[in-house]
Amino acid sequence: MSGTNIKVVCRFRPQNKLEIKEGGKPIIDINDEGTAVRLGGSDNKANYAFDKVFGMNTKQEDIFNYSVKSIVDDVVAGYNGTVFAYGQTGSGKTFTMMGSSIDDTENKGIIPRIVEQIFANIMESPANMEFTVKVSYMEIYMEKVKDLLNPQHDNLPIHEDKAKGVYVKGVLEVYVSSTEEVYEVMRRGGNNRVVAYTNMNAESSRSHSMVMITITQKNLDTGAAKSGKLYLVDLAGSEKVGKTGASGQTLEEAKKINKSLSALGMVINSLTDGKSSHIPYRDSKLTRILQESLGGNSRTTLIINCSPSSYNEAETISTLKFGVRAKTIKNKAKVNADLSPAELKALLKKVKSDTVSYQQYITALEGEISIWRSGGKVPEMKWAALDKKNNTVSNAPKQSPAVARAIAESVPVVDSRPSTPIPVLDKDEREELVKRENELIEQIKEKETELSSREKQVQEIQEELNQLKEAEKIQSNDNQQMTAELSEVKVELEKVSYDSKESAITVDSLKEANEELTAELQELRKTLAQVRESVEKEQQEEQKASELLRNASGEINEKQKQISDTLNNLGDVNSEEYTMTPKELAVLKQELSESKALVEKHQETIRILNQDNDGLSNKRTDLEKRIATLEIEYEELLEKSIADEEHDANVQDTISELKTKIEAQYATKKEMQEREIEELKRDIEQRNEEEQQLNIAIKELQETHDQLQAAAAALTKSKPKPAANGGSTMTYEEKEKDLENMRKSMVQQLADFEIMKKALMRDLQNRCEKVVELEISLDETREQYNNVLRATNNKAQQKKMSFLERNLEQLTNVQKQLVEQNSQLKKEAALADRKLVARNERIQNLETLLQEAKQRLLSQNEKFETQLHTVRERLEQARSAKSQGGMASLNFGRIAKPLRGRGAVEDIKTLDVDEKVAMAARDKRSSWIPSFR
Ligand SMILES: Nc1ncnc2c1ncn2[C@@H]1O[C@H](COP(=O)(O)OP(=O)(O)OP(=O)(O)O)[C@@H](O)[C@H]1O
Numbered sequence: 022m023s024g025t026n027i028k029v030v031c032r033f034r035p036q037n038k039l040e041i042k043e044g045g046k047p048i049i050d051i052n053d054e055g056t057a058v059r060l061g062g063s064d065n066k067a068n069y070a071f072d073k074v075f076g077m078n079t080k081q082e083d084i085f086n087y088s089v090k091s092i093v094d095d096v097v098a099g100y101n102g103t104v105f106a107y108g109q110t111g112s113g114k115t116f117t118m119m120g121s122s123i124d125d126t127e128n129k130g131i132i133p134r135i136v137e138q139i140f141a142n143i144m145e146s147p148a149n150m151e152f153t154v155k156v157s158y159m160e161i162y163m164e165k166v167k168d169l170l171n172p173q174h175d176n177l178p179i180h181e182d183k184a185k186g187v188y189v190k191g192v193l194e195v196y197v198s199s200t201e202e203v204y205e206v207m208r209r210g211g212n213n214r215v216v217a218y219t220n221m222n223a224e225s226s227r228s229h230s231m232v233m234i235t236i237t238q239k240n241l242d243t244g245a246a247k248s249g250k251l252y253l254v255d256l257a258g259s260e261k262v263g264k265t266g267a268s269g270q271t272l273e274e275a276k277k278i279n280k281s282l283s284a285l286g287m288v289i290n291s292l293t294d295g296k297s298s299h300i301p302y303r304d305s306k307l308t309r310i311l312q313e314s315l316g317g318n319s320r321t322t323l324i325i326n327c328s329p330s331s332y333n334e335a336e337t338i339s340t341l342k343f344g345v346r347a348k349t350i351k352n353k354a355k356v357n358a359d360l361s362p363a364e365l366k367a368l369l370k371k372v373k374s375d376t377v378s379y380q381q382y383i384t385a386l387e388g389e390i391s392i393w394r395s396g397g398k399v400p401e402m403k404w405a406a407l408d409k410k411n412n413t414v415s416n417a418p419k420q421s422p423a424v425a426r427a428i429a430e431s432v433p434v435v436d437s438r439p440s441t442p443i444p445v446l447d448k449d450e451r452e453e454l455v456k457r458e459n460e461l462i463e464q465i466k467e468k469e470t471e472l473s474s475r476e477k478q479v480q481e482i483q484e485e486l487n488q489l490k491e492a493e494k495i496q497s498n499d500n501q502q503m504t505a506e507l508s509e510v511k512v513e514l515e516k517v518s519y520d521s522k523e524s525a526i527t528v529d530s531l532k533e534a535n536e537e538l539t540a541e542l543q544e545l546r547k548t549l550a551q552v553r554e555s556v557e558k559e560q561q562e563e564q565k566a567s568e569l570l571r572n573a574s575g576e577i578n579e580k581q582k583q584i585s586d587t588l589n590n591l592g593d594v595n596s597e598e599y600t601m602t603p604k605e606l607a608v609l610k611q612e613l614s615e616s617k618a619l620v621e622k623h624q625e626t627i628r629i630l631n632q633d634n635d636g637l638s639n640k641r642t643d644l645e646k647r648i649a650t651l652e653i654e655y656e657e658l659l660e661k662s663i664a665d666e667e668h669d670a671n672v673q674d675t676i677s678e679l680k681t682k683i684e685a686q687y688a689t690k691k692e693m694q695e696r697e698i699e700e701l702k703r704d705i706e707q708r709n710e711e712e713q714q715l716n717i718a719i720k721e722l723q724e725t726h727d728q729l730q731a732a733a734a735a736l737t738k739s740k741p742k743p744a745a746n747g748g749s750t751m752t753y754e755e756k757e758k759d760l761e762n763m764r765k766s767m768v769q770q771l772a773d774f775e776i777m778k779k780a781l782m783r784d785l786q787n788r789c790e791k792v793v794e795l796e797i798s799l800d801e802t803r804e805q806y807n808n809v810l811r812a813t814n815n816k817a818q819q820k821k822m823s824f825l826e827r828n829l830e831q832l833t834n835v836q837k838q839l840v841e842q843n844s845q846l847k848k849e850a851a852l853a854d855r856k857l858v859a860r861n862e863r864i865q866n867l868e869t870l871l872q873e874a875k876q877r878l879l880s881q882n883e884k885f886e887t888q889l890h891t892v893r894e895r896l897e898q899a900r901s902a903k904s905q906g907g908m909a910s911l912n913f914g915r916i917a918k919p920l921r922g923r924g925a926v927e928d929i930k931t932l933d934v935d936e937k938v939a940m941a942a943r944d945k946r947s948s949w950i951p952s953f954r
Contacts, residue, residue: 110258
């Protein structure tokens with residue numbers, strides 16, 4: 022097989038972090054010429070030879086200058102070219118092809134540099150050369166060809182025809198006129214690429230990406246045209262799933278990547294083993310697209326990217342072997358030229374003259390045949406001949422390959438018959454024709470299958486569309502329903518929140534009422550506690566008083582005892598030897614009389630106390646009677662108030678009078694009761710005073726007793742002397758008798774006193790108790806009275822005023838009710854206020870909802886309008902695209918942008934006027950796509 026080998030260069034990148042971390046070391050050993058590499062770590066130390074081997078620190082510029090620059094010249098000259106990068110994942114393919122960034126002057130990759138070079142070459146070309154540059158950007162992801170400039174086209178078909186070769190049908194080709202425009206296209210397409218994180222590369226390409234640049238040139242003088250296609254392919258990296266840690270989607274991607282790369286390997290093997298008659302280009306989309314680049318019409322450069330590290334030695338060896346094998350592939354590149362009009366004219370002229378001679382020949386032959394058929398004979402000399410001098414097929418008209426084959430294979434029937442001009446094809450041409458025929462048959466078959474699959478697809482899409490429409494309808498119905506439900510729910514929610522606000526207001530009012538009641542209860546409790554306290558205090562005071570009395574009685578007992586002791590002593594003194602002096606007797610008598618007087622005084626006090634007691638008990642009975650009467654009156658009033666509630670009379674004018682009267686009555690009663698209480702208090706005080714007096718008397722008695730004791734003691738000490746005058750005034754027996762009587766009377770008196778005291782004590786205690794009871798009942802009566810007053814608004818209790826009283830009572834009730842109603846109304850007004858506020862809020866919320874709904878409707882309308890507009894625009898675009906040969910969306914790329922060489926400027930200066938006019942006329946045709954002009 023003749024042709025040129027594809028160029029293979031090998032590039033090693035520096036060791037990456039992972040390799041260093043895993044303890045990998047650079048193991049590459051490049052020869053001095055830079056054409057072969059050995060791996061230091063491998064056992065066999067094989068030598069891998071390439072067109073060029075680049076070490077770890079090679080600059081991007083060097084790679085470009087050596088590997089690809091010449092290809093750009095070829096493509097601009099009308100050849101097809103391919104540059105593709107192969108290597109394990111993370112080996113630097115994307116870095117080599119695209120670089121770290123388009124805008125990084127130092128590190129930009131091959132593709133930006135190629136673009137710059139293309140435009141530089143165009144600018145350097147002669148002025149009569151007109152160029153157009155088109156760019157496509159696609160990727161093969163998961164065995165589907167996706168247009169990166171029109172990403173919704175993600176499964177484009179691959180076609181083949183004689184004129185175009187293998188091509189991707191429907192891919193968007195964008196016309197560009199500057200490097201910047203190409204970069205813009207690159208950026209746009211790059212954004213649609215699929216990349217993912219793997220352990221080996223943070224931004225691993227998960228697809229094979231392809232940039233296709235088509236450069237068409239036309240000689241404006243001759244009309245001759247050429248076109249070259251340049252494929253720039255960044256293959257996805259081969260990967261060991263164990264190393265990359267691929268899983269899930271990344272694993273699926275890895276499987277597809279590895280499958281298509283092994284198909285590439287198989288194609289290369291078949292192309293290079295020298296045995297295979299069939300090349301499995303159709304096994305993958307990648308090999309199908311690269312069909313012309315591998316063993317076909319293309320100048321191809323393969324860049325194999327490798328890791329220098331021992332960590333990836335196995336992968337590097339595999340890559341190097343791939344490169345070595347690929348190096349033996351031979352391509353047959355040719356210029357893709359169209360004939361110029363002059364050439365075409367010459368050809369036409371020749372064909373026309375040929376046709377005339379053939380026509381003459383046919384007429385001659387027909388004449389000869391008619392002679393033969395009529396049984397005549399034509400002498401051999403007169404046989405029709407195409408060219409007597411040169412009767413060869415070279416002068417025969419060109420046949421279609423099939424006809425030509427048939428002619429070539431046909432055999433003359435009769436020797437005597439003149440031989441029909443049979444075109445004789447040489448072996449190469451025949452093979453070519455057969456090959457072409459097979460291709461065409463294959464294409465037809467392919468087309469038919471494609472057509473039927475397309476029809477099927479169209480049907481499916483139609484069905485799907487119908488289903489989608491149906492689903493959309495249902496969904497929009499659902500949506501509407503849901504929106505309606507939502508708005509209902511919102512309104513309901515509003516209602517609920519409003520109700521809850523109202524309930525909150527009611528709860529608040531109840532709370533207020535509760536608080537009021539609690540405060541009242543608290544006050545009542547306080548009052549009760551005060552009452553209890555005062556009762557307790559009084560009880561304590563009573564206890565104290567009774568204690569005092571008890572003490573006093575104890576003391577009196579003591580005194581009595583002492584007196585009796587004294588008397589006993591005195592009795593003891595009644596011996597014959599004791600005689601009392603008259604002075605002593607006088608003192609004793611005096612003391613006794615004092616004691617007597619005291620006792621009498623006490624008796625008097627007791628009597629007074631008894632009287633008081635009687636008075637108090639009378640008072641108590643009175644009070645009890647009054648309480649009973651009050652109770653009866655209260656009950657009567659209650660009955661009356663219940664009975665009188667049914668009647669009503671117009672006694673408005675008397676209300677105030679009655680009220681004053683009732684109040685006056687109440688005040689009088691109150692005064693009376695207070696007076697009684699005052700009296701009772703005074704009584705108690707008086708009694709206390711009496712008690713004190715009693716105490717004082719007891720004390721005095723005590724003192725007297727002491728004195729008596731002292732006197733008795735003095736008597737026992739001194740010996741009694743018989744009277745000098747021999748019983749002058751009173752005999753001893755008489756005295757004794759007197760004393761005895763005195764003693765007896767004193768004992769009697771003391772016993773009486775004791776009884777009296779006890780009775781007095783009992784009486785006092787009873788009285789105290791009664792006073793307490795009275796006070797309690799008085800309080801109760803007062804309370805009841807107050808209650809009655811409150812309940813009946815103090816209606817007069819007097820029977821005389823019954824009519825007025827009833828009316829008054831009713832009026833008071835009415836007034837009370839009015840007051841109550843007033844306060845109730847006030848409360849209700851406050852509640853109503855709050856409810857009003859809540860209702861206002863609700864109205865506001867509803868208004869906001871309404872507003873929102875309106876806005877939503879408006880925005881939906883706007884959206885709908887915009888959608889309609891967009892749809893219309895798209896329809897327009899689609900129509901115009903259809904009419905313009907399927908040009909797609911990128912605006913700046915729709916129209917061809919012819920470029921001219923720079924030489925034109927200088928050349929124009931030197932042209933004469935006629936030539937300039939002619940050129941201007943020619944320049945008017947800035948595009949040769951008629952539909953765009
Ligand atoms: N020659 C180099 N000099 C410096 N850094 C490089 C070089 N080659 C590659 N790299 C860096 O190594 C990393 C991986 O490179 P790149 O993405 O180009 O690998 P890849 O072969 O395209 O991987 P994949 O097949 O997974 O897409 C990047 O961060 C890149 O910048």
